[in-house]
Amino acid sequence: MATEESGSVFSFHPMDQFIVKPLFGGTEIHWYTPTNVTFWMALTVLCVVLLLVVTTRKRATIPSRSQSIAELTYGFIYKMVEDVTGKDGVKYFPYIMTLFLFVLFANFLGLVPMAFTTTSHIAVTATLAFAVFFAVTILGFVKNGASFLSLFWVSSAPLAIRPVLAIIEIISYFVRPVSHSIRLAGNMTAGHAVIKVFATFAAAVALSPLAILGVTAMYGLEVLVSFIQAYVFTILTCVYLKDALHPHH
Amino acid sequence: MEGDIAEMGKFIGAGLSAFGMGLAAMGVGNVAGNFLAGALRNPSAAAGQTATLFIGIAFAEALGIFSFLVALLLMFAV
Amino acid sequence: MATESGAAEAVGMPQLDFSTFPNQIFWLVVTIVVIYFILSRVALPRIGAVLAERQGSITNDIAAAEEYKLKAKEAEEAYNKALADARTEAQRIVAEAKAEIQADLDQAIAKADAEISAQAAESEKRIGEIRESAMDSVTEVAKETTKAIVASFGGKADARSVNAAVNARLKDMS
Numbered sequence: 001m002a003t004e005e006s007g008s009v010f011s012f013h014p015m016d017q018f019i020v021k022p023l024f025g026g027t028e029i030h031w032y033t034p035t036n037v038t039f040w041m042a043l044t045v046l047c048v049v050l051l052l053v054v055t056t057r058k059r060a061t062i063p064s065r066s067q068s069i070a071e072l073t074y075g076f077i078y079k080m081v082e083d084v085t086g087k088d089g090v091k092y093f094p095y096i097m098t099l100f101l102f103v104l105f106a107n108f109l110g111l112v113p114m115a116f117t118t119t120s121h122i123a124v125t126a127t128l129a130f131a132v133f134f135a136v137t138i139l140g141f142v143k144n145g146a147s148f149l150s151l152f153w154v155s156s157a158p159l160a161i162r163p164v165l166a167i168i169e170i171i172s173y174f175v176r177p178v179s180h181s182i183r184l185a186g187n188m189t190a191g192h193a194v195i196k197v198f199a200t201f202a203a204a205v206a207l208s209p210l211a212i213l214g215v216t217a218m219y220g221l222e223v224l225v226s227f228i229q230a231y232v233f234t235i236l237t238c239v240y241l242k243d244a245l246h247p248h249h
Numbered sequence: 250m251e252g253d254i255a256e257m258g259k260f261i262g263a264g265l266s267a268f269g270m271g272l273a274a275m276g277v278g279n280v281a282g283n284f285l286a287g288a289l290r291n292p293s294a295a296a297g298q299t300a301t302l303f304i305g306i307a308f309a310e311a312l313g314i315f316s317f318l319v320a321l322l323l324m325f326a327v
Numbered sequence: 328m329a330t331e332s333g334a335a336e337a338v339g340m341p342q343l344d345f346s347t348f349p350n351q352i353f354w355l356v357v358t359i360v361v362i363y364f365i366l367s368r369v370a371l372p373r374i375g376a377v378l379a380e381r382q383g384s385i386t387n388d389i390a391a392a393e394e395y396k397l398k399a400k401e402a403e404e405a406y407n408k409a410l411a412d413a414r415t416e417a418q419r420i421v422a423e424a425k426a427e428i429q430a431d432l433d434q435a436i437a438k439a440d441a442e443i444s445a446q447a448a449e450s451e452k453r454i455g456e457i458r459e460s461a462m463d464s465v466t467e468v469a470k471e472t473t474k475a476i477v478a479s480f481g482g483k484a485d486a487r488s489v490n491a492a493v494n495a496r497l498k499d500m501s
Binding site for chain 3 (some may be wrong): 016020032033037040052053057063070094097
């Protein structure tokens with residue numbers, strides 16, 4: 001874009017990688033149109049199947065290497081759910097496992113060069129976050145009835161500041177889905193945009209070694225961030241679930 | 250760039266919101282550093298608190314991401 | 328960028344292009360439901376079963392190992408006891424044999440001592456006899472010699488006085 005205007009050799013398109021395109025031509029995007037979103041989400045499903053179903057098809061008591069990875073993933077999330085939400089949260093383990101695996105593989109697949117990162121879209125992460133938010137809120141009221149509201153009434157604080165704390169708690173409760181979704185989408189968008197900007201610098205010969213170094217370093221950081229964001233998304237879901245199951249401070 | 254005040258304001262605003270990211274980085278460093286200091290004092294208790302560490306880092310980082318979002322919105326959406 | 332025209336730039340920030348939201352949300356829901364059914368129907372029960380089975384077999388193995396350990400301890404105790412028994416038995420036998428040998432030895436020594444002392448007494452007696460007879464011979468020879476010497480000097484030897492003189496001399500010498 002800037003090539004003609006200011007004589008710069010750079011052509012920044014860091015956000016182009018996030019464009020949703022129909023998979024089989026055309027420009028119209030209806031709700032049912034197969035798009036690159038569809039393609040990369042299908043790959044996510046495929047990866048989940050590869051990780052958890054294909055590797056465990058032998059059901060070996062002495063696990064092979066790949067089966068060990070599947071069991072490690074299972075144990076990791078199972079322990080997280082058990083530690084954070086307690087024993088009675090274990091029955092929600094499949095839902096949390098679904099969230100974790102989807103986010104994890106969507107993040108990792110986004111790191112494949114030329115890939116489309118589904119979790120960088122606020123539409124996707126906000127859907128997940130609001131689903132968690134509504135599920136947790138409804139579950140809280142179903143399990144605890146009106147006493148779920150004691151979540152906002154901090155009984156350990158002095159009586160005078162409890163109303164103030166209640167307002168703060170209510171605000172922070174309703175900000176949860178916003179921060180929950182924007183954290184994930186923002187992290188993914190930021191990382192990929194920065195990598196793209198570094199890659200654009202490679203167009204100038206003098207800068208290209210620096211650009212390659214930058215892309216490599218950012219790529220390594222992004223692998224870490226992809227995992228940590230999936231972990232954080234999952235553990236925050238667990239924390240919200242714990243609040244719904246045990247609202248009393 | 251020919252006297253386009255709105256364009257200039259956009260870029261200045263995006264640059265200013267980049268400060269927020271640096272401050273969030275300080276916050277994340279603070280969380281991690283204090284965790285490490287505590288963990289070195291009492292290493293046996295550290296293992297059980299890594300989840301808390303990540304939650305703290307996530308909350309601190311979220312605010313930096315918000316300012317990054319503001320920058321992006323200014324650059325590409327406004 | 329907002330001033331740019333063209334398909335790519337018209338979008339601005341693709342995340343905020345609301346026309347794609349229904350599409351994304353639809354496919355997201357489909358994906359999540361598919362993953363959930365794969366996990367809850369196939370993957371998680373399978374892995375859970377494998378882990379439970381392994382846990383069970385590990386518990387069993389540990390119990391069996393505990394049992395074997397107990398058995399090994401018992402066997403070791405029995406072995407130690409047998410060893411100690413054998414040792415005391417051996418010591419007893421050794422002491423017995425030693426005592427027997429000592430008795431035999433004592434008896435033999437006593438017998439040998441008796442024999443030796445008897446022989447020594449016999450020898451003493453015979454030496455005494457020999458000495459006695461030798462002394463007699465000496466007296467005899469001395470008397471004969473004295474008589475002969477006296478006769479050769481021409482004197483008549485009085486047998487009684489010669490004997491007395493010789494006896495007195497011999498008594499002085501001895």
